Amino acid sequence: MSDLTLEDVARQAGVSRSTVSRVINGRPNVREDVRQRVLDVIRDTGYHPNVAARTLASQRSWTLGLVLPHSVSFFFTDPYYPHLTKGIAQACNQYNYTLALFLVGTKEDEEKIFPRVARKGLLDGVLVQAGHHGDQQIIGLLVDSKMPLVVAGRPFRSDNVSYIDIDNVNAAHNAVRHLIQIGYRRIGTIAGPAHSTVGLDRKEGYLKALKERGREVDEALIVEGDFTETGGYYAMQRLLPAKPDAVFAASDIMAIGAMRAAREAGLRIPTDIAFVGFDDLPIATLSDIQLTTVRQPVVQFGYKAVELLLDLIENGLHPVRRVIMDTELIIRDSCGATRVR
Amino acid sequence: MSDLTLEDVARQAGVSRSTVSRVINGRPNVREDVRQRVLDVIRDTGYHPNVAARTLASQRSWTLGLVLPHSVSFFFTDPYYPHLTKGIAQACNQYNYTLALFLVGTKEDEEKIFPRVARKGLLDGVLVQAGHHGDQQIIGLLVDSKMPLVVAGRPFRSDNVSYIDIDNVNAAHNAVRHLIQIGYRRIGTIAGPAHSTVGLDRKEGYLKALKERGREVDEALIVEGDFTETGGYYAMQRLLPAKPDAVFAASDIMAIGAMRAAREAGLRIPTDIAFVGFDDLPIATLSDIQLTTVRQPVVQFGYKAVELLLDLIENGLHPVRRVIMDTELIIRDSCGATRVR
């Protein structure tokens, strides 16, 4: 608790500031007995280096920023984000970094936050959750400032930016192909918003699966949701008149909402209508009917994103890195594959 | 982008470092035209002060820490926490503070995080989400270190610590009284864990309401959940044999789980069994049946917690502050009050 300085420790250990600094930073060229003596003093006094001083002198803050742009205001409605945050926080703990969280709520927030984030001195690197048109500004700012940056999710303009993503097209493709194979004829989709790469990619996968089998694409079977439960609910209501016998939702939470709407309309799942979600969050197994869904490794995704960022910090921004993580289709009850058809 | 320093700005504006510093910090005693000149240079150059240097010199980091101890590992299962975080982040943005997030996952995390948090230099103040036995250690550490500290939720030992909470006893009391007034006879509760103050307080409110009406307390009608959906589900299954006609759940998410169990057991809500939750998160209105619940101002709660912390930082740690926020019973369908009985 004492406000000890390096100096104090040095004096007590009978060595110089430099030596203590070496010990603290685990650098070589310190005689073993001296190192031990210093370590003892540090333990006894409960000394901890002053972060600000260290940052100033070394130009390294050991702090990473996580920016959640306004576009992820559904941070609070989609459990995906807490899980992602968990992975990120875990990695930060692991690598002894502090995590600074920037939740952009309003335009004014942006003005306050963006300069802070883009400026050296506070952050060693930044993670941005993106994939939305509106996120281009902060990404551009960060790229220009040469701040080490990893985007979680494919950004719209991805030249010169390192990002980590899953293969959304492929994952969606697999999911829909599965529905086709089971034998569904009228497969609808609740897509994500058109201004998000995730939404676009998953829809593309859906279309790809249909076309591959020579199916005609019925626009009435494609509706857009906003990655919220309520959004899924209303999307489903719009989808209902087109009489789908199966629905691929671009997120679990929308699938949940959609199933609610289906049930309200008197449909039984999966007898009357099948559902496949995306994410495989715990919530997928909590509804009355177990949701078939695309599992993506959310927590590891966050963890990996941090590791990628550290790589950029250590080894330079170029060449730009790309990481694509694997997904897996988890078959449960809601798609009807588990019962005889 | 440039790595400008105060010095550079001063030179360009033809003044001294001190004057620029005054301008930046909005201090008086700068001639208006000089101030303007400096401001212009700052704008033109895009200068931003180096955070580390400022922190070192002023002993103020303009950073607040949010510690989510291991006990809130359900950070990821209960939407309460994201909402709380939102309020906290909003306030930080508002007051120009940076928010550092410490998610304690494991014992090893504690060892890394606790010293970092308790040490001056990184944080100006700390917010701890608590109310769990296991949280006493970090609270004690922080109190000892004289770090400005606000606990969100009543801690077990609250002497010498400033905290913010809602009146859980009273809120639960109201909710259960409401059920009694409607006419339910066998009111059960799914309480929170006994090692949490929230769990204890809400249970106390439940008991208080029963006793007030001279009802006998049937231990079979009291089961414990863990603030997860699954926990609520299993708790309800244990409760079912006792044949309750109404259930007060200590959180919305547990109420959701409990209702799922009730439905599976063939009970209709609220005809056969009524439910009241606690929190009034958006999720309360998303199940097939609208949940009657105790509304607590989660987002404002977080916001207020930050304001309280800033008060401690500005005006000293003593006297210890206590803030209790109001709750409100929101009557919807699940309690059966909206239909004739």
Place this chain on the structure above:
DNA sequence: AGGAGTTTTGAGAGCGCTCCCAAAATATCG
């Protein structure tokens, strides 16, 4: 115009650390 009071300005000393460099101590070898 001169002096007291007030406001504005700048010099300089830190804040607590890192890191370079040279000096001191130790090891190595012919």
Place this chain on the structure above:
DNA sequence: CGATATTTTGGGAGCGCTCTCAAAACTCCT
């Protein structure tokens, strides 16, 4: 055993800012 190579150590400058204090520049009186 002295000369050279190597390792260990400490001094000092500097990271970019704040803040005190005294000097300089203005006010406002009489």
